[in-house]
Amino acid sequence: MDLERYQRQMLFAGLGLEGQRRLAAATVALIGVGATGSVLANALVRAGVGRLRIADRDYVELHNLQRQMLFDERDAGEGRPKAIAAAEKLRAVNSAVTIEPLVVDVNSETIDEVAHGADLLLDGSDNFEVRYLINDVCVERSIPWIYCGALASYGMTMNITPGGPCFRCIFPEAPAPGTAPTCDTAGVLGTAVGTVASIAASEAIKLLVGRGTPNPGLISIDVWELSFDVVSLGPPRPDCPACGQRNFAYLYGEAAARTTSLCGRDAVQVRPGGSSYIDLHELAGRLREAGVAQLRLTEHLLRFTVSGCELTVFPDARAIVKGTEDETYARTLYARWIGM
Numbered sequence: 198m199d200l201e202r203y204q205r206q207m208l209f210a211g212l213g214l215e216g217q218r219r220l221a222a223a224t225v226a227l228i229g230v231g232a233t234g235s236v237l238a239n240a241l242v243r244a245g246v247g248r249l250r251i252a253d254r255d256y257v258e259l260h261n262l263q264r265q266m267l268f269d270e271r272d273a274g275e276g277r278p279k280a281i282a283a284a285e286k287l288r289a290v291n292s293a294v295t296i297e298p299l300v301v302d303v304n305s306e307t308i309d310e311v312a313h314g315a316d317l318l319l320d321g322s323d324n325f326e327v328r329y330l331i332n333d334v335c336v337e338r339s340i341p342w343i344y345c346g347a348l349a350s351y352g353m354t355m356n357i358t359p360g361g362p363c364f365r366c367i368f369p370e371a372p373a374p375g376t377a378p379t380c381d382t383a384g385v386l387g388t389a390v391g392t393v394a395s396i397a398a399s400e401a402i403k404l405l406v407g408r409g410t411p412n413p414g415l416i417s418i419d420v421w422e423l424s425f426d427v428v429s430l431g432p433p434r435p436d437c438p439a440c441g442q443r444n445f446a447y448l449y450g451e452a453a454a455r456t457t458s459l460c461g462r463d464a465v466q467v468r469p470g471g472s473s474y475i476d477l478h479e480l481a482g483r484l485r486e487a488g489v490a491q492l493r494l495t496e497h498l499l500r501f502t503v504s505g506c507e508l509t510v511f512p513d514a515r516a517i518v519k520g521t522e523d524e525t526y527a528r529t530l531y532a533r534w535i536g537m
């Protein structure tokens with residue numbers, strides 16, 4: 198191992214040569230390489246993690262570049278898969294790191310391929326459903342993971358480690374589809390992403406080398422209000438479905454979202470797991486605020502067009518995405534505009 202490139206961080210007493218060796222021996226799986234994921238991947242590859250697996254279902258668009266720092270105008274112009282574009286950039290930065298891009302929708306069927314052999318999972322995703330899935334697989338298999346999310350001017354991060362409270366102890370239920378803001382409805386500052394994801398990346402390094410003082414709670418930062426809070430967490434909850442009851446509904450499918458291609462209709466049906474009602478009036482209001490024009494709202498459905506696809510949302514939280522037969526793309530649009 199050529200250690201010369203790491204000389205400045207090995208000089209830092211908290212890490213040292215031993216810490217550097219532990220980093221080089223570690224395998225990390227990153228779920229999602231958008232805004233927070235770009236920061237996490239960049240930090241770990243430059244720091245010299247041994248192996249980084251990057252899973253992402255999306256492709257680069259121009260409006261990503263404001264905050265997704267691994268991508269450039271060429272990636273957006275060609276609509277390259279984020280996992281592939283990220284891997285190429287990161288290999289050019291540090292060829293000593295083994296980088297494994299996976300262009301997949303991370304769900305209960307693909308999570309094994311994503312998580313196998315990993316010492317740590319990192320959340321670069323943008324929705325609760327994937328986080329519950331990560332939580333299920335990590336709690337079941339005693340793998341640590343780090344939650345990280347950013348929206349508007351704020352961000353949150355939390356370490357979930359075996360024996361401690363899990364993500365569902367703290368967030369027992371996902372917000373109902375359509376009720377929580379998303380990056381596409383509330384916006385997001387690149388600096389909020391950079392701040393919270395840098396904290397999460399530091400936590401990842403601490404956990405991998407087994408040194409330093411790990412985050413003991415839920416860190417919440419706001420770069421606009423200039424606040425930094427660490428909310429302490431209680432003990433694991435005995436009634437927690439995941440770590441208390443060991444009922445891994447997101448991993449074993451009972452709560453997994455169901456996506457069905459509607460044959461011959463150039464359309465895909467997306468049905469989110471775990472919820473069965475959506476307030477169409479409220480959703481319509483948020484979409485209008487986000488600049489979505491020509492909404493059609495009736496008592497039975499809400500219809501609107503984004504990114505060349507027509508989405509029809511029903512009160513039971515089901516949506517038909519017309520204009521594509523790509524199930525992954527349909528789920529991406531659902532997560533982005535309706536939220537899951």
Ligand SMILES: [Zn+2]
Nearest residue numbers: 363366437440
């Ligand atoms: Zn729990």
